[in-house]
Amino acid sequence: MPSTTTTLRCRSARRRTAVAAAVITTGLLLTACSGDDGDDSGRDGSDASSGTTISHIHGVDIGPSDGLLYVATHDGIYTPGPKGEPRLVGDRKDDFMGFTIAANGTFLASGHPAPGRDAPANLGLIESTDAGKTWKDKSLTGEVDFHSLDHAHDKVYGYDSTNGLLRVSGDGVTWEKRGPLKALDIAVSPADPDTVLATTESGLTRSTDGGRTFGGGDAKPLMAFLDWTGPNALYGIDPSGAVSLSADGGKSWRKTGTVPGGGPQALTAVDARRLVAATQDGVYESTDGGRTFTKRLAVTSGGDH
Template structure:
């Protein structure tokens, strides 16, 4: 789980990461009754059939009707960490098995191709917990992951896969924060699978060589959540600066940003999802477990969940 506090004038940031669909909802799903409260949201997805997915400490849920009804997704109770949806619709995650699972801990990289129903081990089962995973929009075979704590033979650092998560190599990186818990967001730029952007507690960092060397391109901005806009080279983020905060768009690989609104004040977005075909449809989950959606490119927003409490 990621938490943030933003103070007016001078910004202080603390990050804590804790381990701690098909069109037929009748298969492997169960309706969620009113009163359900969701905690520790670790991921967000918006699929082409208008389903919204929330990955959490206690499994995954989804809604197909803008939050009026929610369903448990699949039959796993994973503690989803590093949850990410690739441009071809494949869901990937890391994290920990739930109490009803007999899988080794941690999960390594798990993969799903039917919107959360059936998960299969891709690699590193029992060896690694990636708290952040991302892949390139144009070439989803290229993946990057962040290991923030030493795990056996796997040291903290950025890891890269060139075969969709089957094999991983640690990148000999320089310029990242000394404490990798200070990395909030990571994106592989859609026009260059060797170029990366990271939102960190020391500013916005960029790498042009697959994560080997990093330079600060903006030391006055914190990017807590970032994604690509499908079918384009544009980036969308939640950015915090001394004078502004909100959803912002960049058309130049993160060098400059244009605000489109949704200043959340003392809260901030932890995850942003964009509909893969109707890109004016956006979804945001905040650090305080609020879920908001927009159907007009961010001009107006509707709240579907407040502090983990579903509106149904």
């Protein structure tokens, strides 16, 4: 029988999947769990020496100081090893849900503890200042599971999936509750701290007052994930994996290409030309604005869980 911690992790995963299922009409399972709290030897995220495979990706980003690719998964954070194999960063195999790297190199994340680890079911906001090797509790421990995090204008913006709202903090410790929201991903304008976009089952929704209120969703186009890297460079990826660019803050879009591997699991825009996206069979990188992609890391689809 699964432990209480595992059951809570699965319930939270199902909550995110419920939103994703409405958004991802192609049947993509963005978040899942097996419900098995037993031996880890056959689970995704096992030691590299035994042939690691990864799945259930919740975030991807590039370290600003080391240039390494970091992949946040259901079973820890991984980076490609010398031969491109998944290599566990640090020793924590927590379920990293929300994940982002601030411009100063600080890792910010949320999620749930690994099975058997003595910790609250919701990690709140956790922080790493050594590129994911060690982590410390920052705030809201046991209270909140952030499913999406964005760091912009020296603030942390987090979608609190536990309570269905947006939270904003200037120091990662004291939070202001903003408006109600049911979203899969959020993105903050790099030019305006009050402009926040979110992907919902009804399409993109926009706030112009810092997330205190959101307008109705615009069903066209239907996006799964967003990242806003410059005033004229808002990228979105739709349920089929098609990548589009908006130069006017999401009012109009131009398709640039398609990520291989089926439905998307995560997206980050490093700059106006460099993108990283996770799909059902790999983590891919583009250096030409999404026209072409190169596989950086193999992924095992989590759709059969």
